[in-house]
Amino acid sequence: MSGSICADKSFLRRWPLLSMEFRVGAVSVVVAKGDITEVEADAIVNAANSYLEHGGGVAGAIVRKGGQVIQEESREWVRRHGPVPVGGVAVTSAGRLKARYVIHAVGPRCGAEPIEKLGDAVRNALAKAEELGLSSIAFPAISTGVFGCPYEAAAEQMARAIKEAAPGLRTVRRVLVVLYGDEAYQKFLEVFKKIF
Numbered sequence: 001m002s003g004s005i006c007a008d009k010s011f012l013r014r015w016p017l018l019s020m021e022f023r024v025g026a027v028s029v030v031v032a033k034g035d036i037t038e039v040e041a042d043a044i045v046n047a048a049n050s051y052l053e054h055g056g057g058v059a060g061a062i063v064r065k066g067g068q069v070i071q072e073e074s075r076e077w078v079r080r081h082g083p084v085p086v087g088g089v090a091v092t093s094a095g096r097l098k099a100r101y102v103i104h105a106v107g108p109r110c111g112a113e114p115i116e117k118l119g120d121a122v123r124n125a126l127a128k129a130e131e132l133g134l135s136s137i138a139f140p141a142i143s144t145g146v147f148g149c150p151y152e153a154a155a156e157q158m159a160r161a162i163k164e165a166a167p168g169l170r171t172v173r174r175v176l177v178v179l180y181g182d183e184a185y186q187k188f189l190e191v192f193k194k195i196f
């Protein structure tokens with residue numbers, strides 16, 4: 001697997017950012033620096049808690065930019081199905097965002113829950129995207145903010161889960177991992193280069 005500087009116009013349109021592409025067969029995996037609320041993809045993934053109460057971090061940013069409809073649909077989802085388990089996912093619309101869906105993924109709280117649950121969250125988000133017939137999905141660095149996981153450990157979980165799932169994907173062709181800030185981007189890139 002080789003990495004190359006990528007300027008994927010359809011995916012990263014109007015996005016003057018740093019990115020690197022890795023390929024697994026027909027699937028393109030792009031590690032990029034930027035703001036996930038600006039991404040054009042069929043689905044963006046939210047780093048959520050089990051109650052889908054989107055207060056701070058990337059969740060707060062998604063609701064601020066996408067609109068309260070995302071929070072309202074999230075509450076409705078929890079009313080119907082109960083809390084989302086750690087490693088699990090739920091889906092809502094994406095309001096005003098440039099995405100069709102938000103897939104809310106619950107990562108582990110590091111120190112309290114096994115980091116392997118982060119791999120489950122990624123696998124479940126990819127499976128949900130396939131179930132919805134989507135072709136592109138963008139992930140943030142789940143669990144690396146409020147939930148306290150180190151970038152390296154989180155990146156390893158995400159990279160392994162994406163690499164292992166990629167050959168089995170039928171509709172998903174583009175997976176974007178969007179890092180907020182230099183440190184997260186550099187650390188994720190290092191790990192993805194090693195694993196891909």
Ligand code: AR6
Binds near residue numbers: 179
């Ligand atoms: N685009 C991309 N990444 C972002 C953005 C953005 N706009 N904003 C922040 N990040 P966090 P968690 C990065 O805390 O650790 C919330 O309160 C951020 O720098 O959002 O899974 C939820 O409601 C960090 O690297 O998610 C939950 O209660 C990463 O996104 C809880 O936090 C994840 O940080 C979930 O905690």
